[in-house]
Every structure is written in structure tokens, then in C-alpha cells.
Amino acid sequence: MLEVENLVAGYGGADVLRGIGLSVSAGEIVAVLGANGVGKTTLNRAISGLIRPSSGNIRFLGYDIAGKGPPAIVAAGLIHVPEGRRIFPNMSVRDNLILGSYRRGKPARAANLERMFALFPRLRERTGQLAGTLSGGEQQMLAIGRGLMAEPKLLILDEPSLGLSPLLVEEMFSLIGRIAADGLAVLLVEQNVIQSLELASRAYVMENGRVVVSGAAADIAADPALKHAYLGL
Amino acid sequence: MNATRAYLPAVALLLLAGLIPVLVAANTVLNFIVFTLIIALAAQGWNLLGGFGGQFSFGHAAFFGTGAYATAILQARYGVNAWAGFAIGIALSAAVGWMIGYLSFRSGLRGSYFALVTLAFAEVFRILANASAFTGGAAGTLVRLDMRPENFQFASRAVFVWIALALVGFVLIMTIAIGRARFGAWLAAVRENEDAARALGVDVLGVKLKAITLSAGVTGAAGALYVQYYLYLDANIAYGAWISVEALIAPIIGGIGTPLGPVIGAVTLHGLGELTKLFAGRIPGIDLVIYGALLVAAIAFAPDGIMGLLRKAQRRKDADKATDQNVTEGTL
Numbered sequence: 036m037l038e039v040e041n042l043v044a045g046y047g048g049a050d051v052l053r054g055i056g057l058s059v060s061a062g063e064i065v066a067v068l069g070a071n072g073v074g075k076t077t078l079n080r081a082i083s084g085l086i087r088p089s090s091g092n093i094r095f096l097g098y099d100i101a102g103k104g105p106p107a108i109v110a111a112g113l114i115h116v117p118e119g120r121r122i123f124p125n126m127s128v129r130d131n132l133i134l135g136s137y138r139r140g141k142p143a144r145a146a147n148l149e150r151m152f153a154l155f156p157r158l159r160e161r162t163g164q165l166a167g168t169l170s171g172g173e174q175q176m177l178a179i180g181r182g183l184m185a186e187p188k189l190l191i192l193d194e195p196s197l198g199l200s201p202l203l204v205e206e207m208f209s210l211i212g213r214i215a216a217d218g219l220a221v222l223l224v225e226q227n228v229i230q231s232l233e234l235a236s237r238a239y240v241m242e243n244g245r246v247v248v249s250g251a252a253a254d255i256a257a258d259p260a261l262k263h264a265y266l267g268l
Numbered sequence: 269m270n271a272t273r274a275y276l277p278a279v280a281l282l283l284l285a286g287l288i289p290v291l292v293a294a295n296t297v298l299n300f301i302v303f304t305l306i307i308a309l310a311a312q313g314w315n316l317l318g319g320f321g322g323q324f325s326f327g328h329a330a331f332f333g334t335g336a337y338a339t340a341i342l343q344a345r346y347g348v349n350a351w352a353g354f355a356i357g358i359a360l361s362a363a364v365g366w367m368i369g370y371l372s373f374r375s376g377l378r379g380s381y382f383a384l385v386t387l388a389f390a391e392v393f394r395i396l397a398n399a400s401a402f403t404g405g406a407a408g409t410l411v412r413l414d415m416r417p418e419n420f421q422f423a424s425r426a427v428f429v430w431i432a433l434a435l436v437g438f439v440l441i442m443t444i445a446i447g448r449a450r451f452g453a454w455l456a457a458v459r460e461n462e463d464a465a466r467a468l469g470v471d472v473l474g475v476k477l478k479a480i481t482l483s484a485g486v487t488g489a490a491g492a493l494y495v496q497y498y499l500y501l502d503a504n505i506a507y508g509a510w511i512s513v514e515a516l517i518a519p520i521i522g523g524i525g526t527p528l529g530p531v532i533g534a535v536t537l538h539g540l541g542e543l544t545k546l547f548a549g550r551i552p553g554i555d556l557v558i559y560g561a562l563l564v565a566a567i568a569f570a571p572d573g574i575m576g577l578l579r580k581a582q583r584r585k586d587a588d589k590a591t592d593q594n595v596t597e598g599t600l
Binding site: 083085104105106108109110114115116117121122123124125126130133134135137138178181182185 | 469
């Protein structure tokens with residue numbers, strides 16, 4: 036579904052990604068792990084078109100999307116939920132969700148809203164509330180729900196557990212599992228190694244803008260030397 | 269909110285205002301109304317970009333002046349029909365808006381940097397217009413007095429009031445429609461969080477460019493109307509900082525990002541200014557003191573402007589009503 040080859044990207048001439056390759060198949064959860072500053076967020080931004088890669092290929096559902104803008108990439112069915120819960124603070128929960136649905140047109144909107152409220156009952160209770168007044172966990176749910184309103188085929192989640200209490204982290208991961216069970220592919224970029232490896236089927240470990248280890252999540256989780264060398268566990 | 273309820277207050281207000289010239293014939297009153305409506309129109313333009321899109325411009329004079337100069341010069345130098353000049357003036361202002369937007373938004377200027385760049389553009393235009401012979405230099409440009417409808421000049425000021433009202437009304441209805449449309453939602457998304465909007469697939473640059481083009485066209489129409497009414501223009505009127513300030517203060521006082529805000533703000537500010545001049549006319553500059561005090565008060569006590577206060581009062585009333593109902597129905 037998503038194939039990334041030799042991707043090089045960065046900011047203002049300084050390369051952060053130095054030839055990354057990875058793939059995600061339909062219905063699969065793939066984790067991208069690594070410490071702070073190895074280029075995980077840059078990878079997300081390059082795939083979703085927020086920054087323009089300087090070289091390399093990104094293919095999504097057979098289309099070449101490298102260098103395309105976010106409107107085209109979103110329209111193709113790839114949604115990126117950026118880190119730090121970038122919600123629209125002065126809009127109601129409902130309006131936040133509806134803003135996610137505009138690329139899908141009006142007919143599907145009501146059904147999608149209902150789907151989100153079923154998935155996130157907390158958001159239903161807070162429909163009319165300003166999004167900025169939600170708790171951190173609720174804001175993260177809103178950000179994910181807003182992404183799902185566009186009916187993506189691949190969802191990229193950047194640090195969804197960032198800044199959440201341990202209990203909420205647990206809830207967040209089980210939720211991501213439930214979303215993927217509906218057939219949606221998820222590229223999960225996380226610092227929470229243990230939980231991510233439990234949830235994902237495969238994982239990539241990044242260091243210095245490259246993939247240093249890749250394989251089945253269970254194998255990586257079972258290799259203490261590997262975890263110690265790259266993931267600080 | 270259904271369509272009728274959204275448009276009704278605006279339409280009612282316009283029809284009421286349209287009656288004023290029928291009831292009042294005093295020229296000073298009509299002068300005041302036309303001038304206030306011109307400011308309101310300029311402010312409506314600013315509000316489209318600044319209020320709905322969150323891009324605060326400090327240089328809407330660049331658009332006001334371009335609309336005004338284009339309309340004046342096309343008539344005075346090239347003998348173009350006034351109505352055609354008016355339309356071309358609006359189109360040219362919109363083009364200047366697009367150009368300034370393209371240059372600044374493409375390079376990612378936001379917030380105070382964008383404000384400073386727009387200020388700089390307006391100032392450059394002012395200095396050029398003041399120096400160039402084409403615009404009449406410091407002596408300014410006169411439109412020849414010839415009061416015929418085909419020249420966009422009318423012996424009766426009432427006609428001008430109606431034309432200004434029609435323009436303000438048209439923009440008012442357009443603004444309400446934008447607020448209810450997808451474009452309005454995208455504008456709000458860009459204002460609230462540009463990065464999140466981009467991640468959702470909103471074409472941020474395109475939305476901003478559309479907004480500044482539209483905004484500049486509306487403010488340009490105010491400039492063009494100004495020149496048809498006063499028939500004289502110089503660089504300090506057209507591109508002076510006064511109009512940039514008027515265009516942004518009226519929405520701030522009236523209610524930023526609301527369709528009626530700029531109109532209510534312009535009427536309040538200039539209404540109070542005129543009243544103080546009337547009653548305390550012997551103290552020079554007293555209207556400016558009121559102006560300043562009002563601005564300070566608005567920012568301190570009503571950051572959402574007069575519309576914000578009204579909405580809060582309405583909500584309180586609705587809440588009271590709901591409580592009363594609950595009491596009578598015995599649920600409380």
C-alpha cells in the first residue's frame with residue numbers, strides 16, 4: 036500500500052532523512068521507533084507532503100506521491116495526524132470533526148460523525164464544547180477522530196501517546212488496535228517502544244535518519260541486545 | 269442555524285438604514301452616513317482576511333488607495349467611463365492583493381511579520397504616489413465635477429447613501445454565505461491552526477490567496493467609492509495609515525470575524541465621534557480622546573467586540589429561559 040524507497044529529506048539543505056526505506060501493507064499496523072531527533076517526525080511530514088523530499092520514491096496505492104502537496108495526498112486517502120494534538124481550539128468538537136470530512140463531501144458526513152461518536156463516546160458528550168477546553172487525552176482522540184472523518188486508507192499517527200497519563204496511553208493503544216481491526220492501515224510513530232511493539236505486526240527502528248533494524252515486531256521485542264543498543268531498554 | 273435566521277438580521281438592518289435618506293434630508297447627516305459606510309466597507313474587506321482568515325494586515329491602505337487612484341486616474345487621464353473605472357479599480361485592488369499575498373504568504377510570513385510587510389507595501393505606495401507625476405504628485409488628482417448618473421455622480425446625496433448601502437449589504441451577505449460555506453470553514457481552520465489545516469489537506473496558500481484577493485477587492489471598492497463621492501484624492505488620503513487603522517479598528521470594536529462586526533464597529537466609532545464633536549465641539553480633539561478610550565475599553569472588557577457582548581447576553585437569556593422552563597416543568 037505504501038512503499039518508501041531511498042527517501043532523503045530535511046530542512047533548509049540539512050538532510051534529516053538519509054535514504055529511508057519502508058513499506059506498509061493494507062490492514063497492517065507498522066511501528067516506527069527511535070529516540071528523539073532521529074527523524075521520525077520528518078519522515079511523517081515527508082510522506083504526507085508537508086515537506087518536499089529532496090530525493091527518493093514514495094508510492095501510495097500505486098501513485099507516486101513524492102513532491103505532491105497535502106491536498107492531493109489527503110484526497111488519495113492518506114491522513115497524517117500530527118504530533119501535539121493540533122486541534123482547532125476555538126471551534127466546537129463537532130466543527131473540528133466536520134472540518135476533517137470536507138474532502139469526502141456532505142453525504143457521508145452524518146454517518147461518519149455517528150461512527151466517530153461510537154468510537155469516542157467522550158466526544159459525543161462534548162459535542163458543543165470548545166475543543167481547547169478538552170483534556171489532553173480527549174484532544175488526542177479528537178485529533179484522531181478528525182483524521183478518520185476523511186475515511187483514510189492509511190493513517191499516520193505521530194506520537195499519539197505523547198503527554199498522556201499511563202492509563203490513557205493504555206486506552207489510546209487499544210483504540211488504535213480497534214481502528215486497525217476495521218481494515219485501516221496504520222503507520223504508528225512512537226517513543227513508547229514496549230506498547231508499540233505489542234500492537235504492531237512489524238517495526239522499523241530508526242537512527243540518524245536511517246532504518247537500522249526492521250522486522251517482525253515480536254522478533255524485535257524478543258531481542259534484548261537489539262533493544263538495548265537502539266531503544267535504550 | 270437555518271438560512272433565514274442567518275440572513276434576516278442583516279437584511280432587516282439594511283432596509284431600515286435605506287429609509288434614513290427618505291426621513292432625513294440634512295446634508296451633514298447624509299455626509300456622515302456615506303463616510304461611515306465607506307469606512308464600514310473598507311473594514312468588511314479587512315475582516316474577510318483578518319477576522320475570518322486570521323491574517324492581520326496593517327496595510328489595507330494599499331488596496332483602498334489602489335481602488336481610489338485607479339478609478340480617479342482612469343477618468344481624469346484616459347476619459348474612461350466612471351462606472352467602468354469603478355469596476356477596473358476593484359479588479360486592480362484585487363490584483364494588488366493577490367500579488368502582496370503571493371509574495372508574503374509564499375515565503376511563509378505570518379503574524380506580526382505579515383502585518384509589517386503589508387504596512388511596508390502601503391507606505392511604499394504612498395511615497396510613490398506622492399512623488400509620481402502620473403498620480404498628480406503632492407497636488408493630488410481631481411475628478412471633474414459633472415453630476416450625471418452615467419458619471420457615477422449624483423446631485424442627491426441620498427443616491428450615494430443607497431449605493432454605499434447596496435455595496436455594504438452585498439458584502440455583508442457574501443460574508444455570511446462564506447461563513448456558512450466550505451471556504452469559510454477552511455479559512456477558520458487556517459486561522460485556528462495552520463499546521464493542522466495543512467495536515468487535513470487544506471490548500472493553505474490557496475485559501476489565503478483567495479482571502480486576500482477578495483479582501484483587497486472589497487477594500488478597493490471602498491476607495492473607489494470614496495473618490496466618486498469626494499472627487500479628490502492625494503497620496504495621504506489614498507495610501508495613508510489612517511485608512512489602514514480605520515479598517516482594522518472597526519472590526520475589533522464591532523466583533524472580529526463576525527459578518528456584522530465591521531459595520532457595527534464603524535457606526536459606533538464614527539457615531540460617537542460625531543456626537544462628541546457636536547456636544548463638545550469647542551474642545552479640539554475631544555473625539556479622538558473618546559476614540560482612544562473606546563478602543564482601550566473594547567480590548568479590556570470586550571475582546572470579542574460588540575457582537576461578542578450581544579452574543580453573550582443572548583446566551584444568558586437563553587439559559588435563563590431554559591431554567592424557567594425547567595422550573596415550570598418541575599425538572600429542577
